[in-house]
Amino acid sequence: MEQALRALAGPRRLEILELVRDAELPAGAIAAHFAVTRPAISQHLRVLREAGLVDERRDGTRRLYRARPEGLAELRDYLAGFWEGRLRLLQEAADSLPIPAGRSSGKGSRRRSMPGLAVFTA
Numbered sequence: 001m002e003q004a005l006r007a008l009a010g011p012r013r014l015e016i017l018e019l020v021r022d023a024e025l026p027a028g029a030i031a032a033h034f035a036v037t038r039p040a041i042s043q044h045l046r047v048l049r050e051a052g053l054v055d056e057r058r059d060g061t062r063r064l065y066r067a068r069p070e071g072l073a074e075l076r077d078y079l080a081g082f083w084e085g086r087l088r089l090l091q092e093a094a095d096s097l098p099i100p101a102g103r104s105s106g107k108g109s110r111r112r113s114m115p116g117l118a119v120f121t122a
Contacts, residue, residue, distance in 0.1 A: 001074045007051035008075075012036075013044050017067055020054055024066040 007013055012034065019030055031041040045065055048054040052071035057064045 001078060003051040004053060004071065004075050007047050007053055010044065010047075013048055016041070016044055016048060016065075017053060020065045021067045024057070024064045026059075026062045026064050028062075030065065 008017070015033070016030055019025060019033060027042060027045060028038070030045070031038045034041060045054065045056070045063075049056050049065075053068055054065045054071070055068050057066070
């Protein structure tokens with residue numbers, strides 16, 4: 001996961017990942033989107049490949065790249081756990097607030113009033 005985070009820290013690598021998200025592209029076509037040298041793009045592609053975020057396939061002398069969604073799975077799971085924990089803490093904070101008189105706390109109703117934030121139940 002750490003290697004994927006480092007790979008994604010570069011804005012150019014994020015752009016490359018978006019380019020190859022839905023379609024396989026040759027390195028030259030990827031490089032054509034940027035005002036940098038082809039060797040620089042090759043370096044970015046190598047970092048993404050080593051992080052498991054893109055696959056490389058050779059077709060004769062061409063190298064074709066495509067995003068590997070499963071390469072982001074560990075990072076996605078980590079972030080999901082982070083947000084689920086934060087949302088649980090937010091729910092606990094909302095639950096600890098007193099219910100103003102005359103307000104219902106029934107299912108689907110607005111449960112608590114926090115400045116600028118309404119917390120709803122499912």
